[in-house]
Amino acid sequence: MSKPAKKAAVKVNTKGKSILIVEDDLKIRQLIKVYLEREGYEVWEAEDGKQAIELYDRYEPCFTIIDLMLPQVSGEEVCQWIRTVKKSDSPIIMVTAKVDETDRINGLKMGADDYVTKPFSPKELVARVEAVLRRTANRCHKISYRGITIKPYKGEVNYAGKELSLTNNECKLLHMLMKNPNQVLSRDQMIAELYPNDEKEITWRTIDVHVRNLREKLRKVDAPDCIQTVRGMGYQFDAF
Template sequence: MKEPILVVEDDVMIRNLITIYLNKNGYDVLEAEDGERAKELFLKHHPCLIVLDLMLPKISGEVFCKWVRKDMNNNDVSIIMLSAKSQIGDKINGLQIGADNYITKPFNPDELVAHVEAMLRRTGMMCQKITYDGLCIMPRKREVLLYDKSIHLTKHEFELLYLLMSHPNTVFTRERLVNELYAYDEQDILDRTIDAHIKKLREKIEAVPSKPRRIRTIRGMGYKFVN
């Protein structure tokens, strides 16, 4: 199931267009026509990504964005701003107050969907709680529970576990894991780095790390999470 997306746009035709294209690509969409309604939906549903118009009634897009980032102290949700304001200063301001991306109107809806998917690949795909046999990962909280006991993971360990649990019984080569998880890291990531993270994960989530039941090694290929 793909992540819920909040679309905040007062122009009903534009809002409907965005919703249609996102629905067509398998996303659940929450719709808000103004900033106040956007706050209500955000608090109730905790969307992973927000498509946000700037010129909104009641509460502006700028104010709403600042509220999400500062008052709610939320940096997990991705924000794509949509605006008719096309000056470079407007774009810089939007990014400085908390947007992850800035798209000017008029826009191509297929391009917007591509931006959404790219954003979720990099920072999202982290809304759904996943539970298998006592192991529970809650991406938005960055928390992992093993039989209701909290397990501390490093950033890389967490992202690796989430990727594997999100694709149960799928074999990931070391090269694919490097490309999926560390493409934006400055340091060189080697196969042995992946092996080290797997080893640490097993020590934390496996009853017998030397005989792993959850994260299996597929000889000559890579690793998979067995549900």
Template sequence: MKPEILIVEDDPKISNLVALYVKNSGYEALQAYDGEEAMRLYSEQKPCLIILDLMLPKISGEEFCEWVKEGREDDPGVIMLSAKAKTDDKISGLKLGADDYVTKPFSPEELMAHVEAVLRRTGRVCQKIVLNGLVIKPRKGEVWLYDQLLELTHYEFNLLYFLMENAEHVFTREQLVQQIHPYGESEIMGRTIDAHIKKLRRKIERDPAKPERILTVRGMGYKFVQN
């Protein structure tokens, strides 16, 4: 699944224009036209970045930004996109927690350059992966099997994320060791990989004895199957 960007803008023409450029840049565009809808979409989708107008119906952009930034672990990037062009307005927006401030009228190409810069600067992991009934959300450290939240150890999470991120690729035990035990002794850690895989299968497979997601490739290693 592509990284998601939430566009909060009450003018449909501007919203659709920004969405077009967001999609053409390889992201998924979510669109909200007021502050309440923005809260709902954010809560459901947890986008990695928000492009936020300030003068919104129902709940203002400033209030929405405060709500997003207040005590939330996921802490998305926020770019304010506003006709408020005074220096005081920009300073106020940045003090609320915005990562950048772009004034209207604006160039869509310049806006996307700001988007790339914010994502690069903040180093956020945006990509959630949806494969074969599993959803893994690296920013939240969560794995869902359909509507069930799974309890995974740190090593199990990292191993599953790596396999899902590289679905259909076969990895040897030694290669997997380097991902989760980079300084471990390869022979000992190779057996540990087998143990991690066994535990993962108990949590994500209908029948761990007949796995459908993490498969053993005889004489080679393991791979995650993309159905």
């Protein structure tokens, strides 16, 4: 009897997924960052619990990796703050040297989605992140690059905690660009997306005006100049 074919592993779409690493050991933190960035994640780093709360409040990452043993504010307190104060259900992995079963259970009860004990393989941690993301795909309705975060279903955009007041079409245009990072989109593609049922003739000039206004609003909050003009072709969002 022939063996059943193995199912291909489901690859997680990491485009625009942001992760906050909270770890006081610089070498471990930077090693985790390198492996995550290789997989396409945007990564922020915090060296203690106080900084973790500040960064989370500012950027609202899609995912958080928290070491339990932290200076100033403990990992448990950071986790509880995310769940109770921010009322966020964004996925969390706790990392610790504690191996006691009670510690693992307590971590999960606090709201963690997974629990990893030290020492660990960075590759295994990335695999754990992807496994959690597969289970919680509906809990990150946002895209983030270079500090710019968009929640398309809410029509909200912010940079480093500063909210941008965008029109509906500006928000749609930015979402279109950010969900296709580093890809050139033509003006015709943008017209088809923004005005699918409009009987009036929409010209390229309309798109240029939207882009100009969007750039001005991003500049007002000191956001990086991410929307690039590709001469003769269209526009692209520079994610790196």
